[in-house]
Amino acid sequence: xxxxxxxxxxxxxxxxxxxxxxxxxxxxxxxxxxxxxxxxxxxxxxxxxxxxxxxxxxxxxxxxxxxxxxxxxxxxxxxxxxxxxxxxx
Amino acid sequence: xxxxxxxxxxxxxxxxxxxxxxxxxxxxxxxxxxxxxxxxxxxxxxxxxxxxxxxxxxxxxxxxxxxxxxxxxxxxxxxxxxxxxxxxxxxxxxxxxxxxxxxxxxxxxxxxxxxxxxxxxxxxxxxxxxxxxxxxxxxxxxxxxxxxxxxxxxxxxxxxxxxxxxxxxxxxxxxxxxxxxxxxxxxxxxxxxxxxxxxxxxxxxxxxxxxxxxxxxxxxxxxxxxxxxxxxxxxx
Numbered sequence: 001x002x003x004x005x006x007x008x009x010x011x012x013x014x015x016x017x018x019x020x021x022x023x024x025x026x027x028x029x030x031x032x033x034x035x036x037x038x039x040x041x042x043x044x045x046x047x048x049x050x051x052x053x054x055x056x057x058x059x060x061x062x063x064x065x066x067x068x069x070x071x072x073x074x075x076x077x078x079x080x081x082x083x084x085x086x087x088x089x
Numbered sequence: 090x091x092x093x094x095x096x097x098x099x100x101x102x103x104x105x106x107x108x109x110x111x112x113x114x115x116x117x118x119x120x121x122x123x124x125x126x127x128x129x130x131x132x133x134x135x136x137x138x139x140x141x142x143x144x145x146x147x148x149x150x151x152x153x154x155x156x157x158x159x160x161x162x163x164x165x166x167x168x169x170x171x172x173x174x175x176x177x178x179x180x181x182x183x184x185x186x187x188x189x190x191x192x193x194x195x196x197x198x199x200x201x202x203x204x205x206x207x208x209x210x211x212x213x214x215x216x217x218x219x220x221x222x223x224x225x226x227x228x229x230x231x232x233x234x235x236x237x238x239x240x241x242x243x244x245x246x247x248x249x250x251x252x253x254x255x256x257x258x259x260x261x262x263x264x265x266x267x268x269x270x271x272x273x274x275x276x277x278x279x280x281x282x283x284x285x286x287x288x289x290x291x292x293x294x295x296x297x298x299x300x301x302x303x304x305x306x307x308x309x310x311x312x313x314x315x316x317x318x319x320x321x322x323x324x325x
Contacts, residue, residue: 017192021192022235024193024195024196048146073150073154074146078182079237
């Protein structure tokens with residue numbers, strides 16, 4: 001694929017631990033919020049946020065490529081899950 | 090035996106491993122740069138501790154793509170003994186050469202301490218010369234050492250004999266207090282199904298002489314020499 005062709009997309013990727021995997025960072029943040037009197041906070045999960053700019057001929061191709069990138073590097077499927085959004089940039 | 094010790098950008102346990110092998114075992118060891126693509130001249134490979142690629146993204150995630158890792162995978166496939174220590178363990182799980190993943194310590198703190206581990210499995214070349222249940226006193230130094238696998242995979246690991254080391258107390262019991270990082274089932278080290286690839290969070294290479302606080306780690310490194318004897322004299 002010619003890297004200069006196609007639409008330029010911005011991908012926002014959100015990576016977090018899978019449900020059921022203990023997230024001590026989230027627990028520590030939750031306890032911190034409660035100590036600040038935000039007693040309504042029931043649960044906190046902390047994750048990672050990645051932005052990428054890429055070129056792809058169409059949205060479907062961009063989605064496929066970003067999905068592969070998440071599976072192969074950005075997230076570790078053993079313990080993490082991800083979701084992402086795409087917009088022309 | 091010729092030992093390879095792989096150096097990535099950010100490795101810091103490579104020279105410890107080198108010294109343990111040369112001074113502790115009296116065997117030849119060579120530092121291998123991460124750009125190396127052929128490790129066939131070595132009898133065994135050590136992936137040392139440290140902070141390869143600054144632990145960016147996830148510990149071990151980027152080292153997995155270094156050129157040398159293709160060679161490591163090839164030698165693993167060929168059945169050569171491979172030992173991943175600390176960050177080396179993280180790299181081998183990220184490379185899927187070992188099952189599971191290593192997460193942030195449950196305490197969220199970097200833990201630097203001496204711990205007891207119990208040898209659970211002696212079918213690996215790195216534990217073949219140890220009796221099952223042997224207790225070893227080893228140092229740990231990590232922030233992301235919480236071993237994790239899903240419940241059903243844990244059952245499979247235990248059934249396949251892939252749990253190699255467990256954190257225990259001085260009496261040999263795997264208690265919650267003896268678990269320094271919140272690992273499932275107190276797991277400190279595992280192996281692949283075949284048993285030739287082993288990873289552990291404790292540092293055997295930093296316990297190669299009483300002069301440095303203990304020499305129990307040497308017993309792990311010395312175990313692999315039995316493989317060298319087989320090479321020299323044929324399988325017994």
